[in-house]
Amino acid sequence: MVQTTEIKEKPYIHDYGARLSEGVSYLKESQTLIWVDIFLSEIHFVTNIDDPKSSHRVVKINYDNYIGEYPCDKDLPERVGVVFPVDSASGLKDVFFASKYGVGRLSLDTAQWKYEVLFSSCEQTKNKDWKRLRSNDGNVAPNGDIYVGVMLDFHIDMDRDSEPEGCFLRVNLKKRNVDLVMDGVHIPNAINWNPTKDTIFLTDSLRFKIWTAPYDSHSGLPALAQKKSFVEFKPLNSECSDPEPDGSCIDPRNGNLYNAVFSSHKVQLFDSQGSLQSNLLFPDTPNVTCCCLGxxxxxxxxxxSLDVLHGVKTSGPSGALFRVPAALIAGSGDVPSSKRNPAF
Known part of the structure; x- marks a missing residue:
């Protein structure tokens, strides 16, 4: 019997103007919690995790705080899909992030940023119109490469019957090159690796599934010809018409996977074999987007938010972050950072 636990805790922190809070990551060395608002193109972080309100800071990413001449179209707003922080015991000073057109680097000392590499430099995706696209979720591979999903931006209506324009990309910051990993995905989402670093997990939201494939940690390449379905979300969420798997994390202590399921009110816990173990239910918050262990x-x-595009404010907690006590979930003991530092 799958257990369902209703989360009754009050929000950990709630910015009432939030639209699409996503990509939360815990940085153990600097004791920082960091996340993004994709729609508003903001990077949020708290440096005192037990007192988030007093240490909450926000940096807006746009062409006004760009270093030098902005290389892209100013008629379209920037987006920040996911962050790849450079964590250290001396504090968080630099954050790489996947934005609308590529991977940028933000200095927290100056709150200024610059693109390090543009997605348009990828030879295998020359047919894509990058004005139509934006970054979504991503992660850092065991070898330090950045993996990121790219999908249609908010100003483009998604036709589920049309050819998908989204894809998964791999970015090597040292070489400043971008490679195509997997094409033809409407909403590429969370990317993870198992604790033994020999399997990659790729979330395909509008196919309502997570794929797994063998991963070679020496070459840094996944064997996608051998990919297989790990979890199918529709049969497990029959009460929901569109149970899209969104952001997720894998527990390094036991290999369990925690997955936020958008529009379902739930974070679902799966064991390392893909079997559903339990549900965490957020009764007043349908659009659960991402999670990490801290x-x-x-x-x-x-x-x-209940209305990401228009930002209609409500009295409920939608857009907030929650902190679920470890006693309510599987696993025990401390955890490392939820993301590796990127190689650069």
């Missing part, structure tokens, strides 16, 4: 094994969960 200090003492607590689970941090981001949510989105």
């Amino acid at each position: 200090p003492a094994g607590d689970l941090f969960v981001t949510t989105a």
Whole structure:
């Protein structure tokens, strides 16, 4: 019997103007929690995890704080899909992030940024119109490469019957090159690796599934010809018409996977074989977007506004972050950072 636990905790932190809070990550060395608002193109972080309100800071990413001449179209707003922080015990000073047109680097000392590499430099995707696209979720591979999903931006209506324009990309910051990993995905989402680093997990939201494939940690390449379905979300969420798997994390202590399921009110816990173990239910917050494990094994969960595009404010907690006590989830003991530092 799958257990369902209703989360009754009040929001951990709630910015009432939030639209699409996503990509939450715990940085153990600097004791920082960091996340993004994709729609508003903001990077949020707190440096005192037990007192988020007093240490909450926001950096807006746009062409006004760009270093030098902005190389892209100023008629379209920037987006920040996911962050790849450079964590250290001396504090968080630099954050790489996947934005609308590529991977940028933000200095927290100056709050200025610059593109390090543009997605348009990828030889295998020359047919794509990058004005139509934006970054979504991503992660850092065991070898330090950046993996990121790219999908249609908010100003483009998605036709599910049309040819998907989204894809998964791999970015090597040292070489400043971009390679295509997997094409033809409407909404590429969370990317993870198992604790033994020999399997990659790729989330395909509008196919309502997570794929797995063998991953070679020496070459840094996944064997996608051998990919197989790990979890199918529709049969497990029959009460929901569109149970899209969104952001997720894998517990390094036991290989369990925690997956936010957009529009379902739920984070679902799967064991390392893809079997559903339990549900965490957020009764007043349908649009659960992402999660990560943090200090003492607590689970941090981001949510989105009920109206991402128009930002209609409500009295409820949609858009807030939640902190779920470790006692309510599987696993025990401390955890490392939820993301590796990128190689650069």
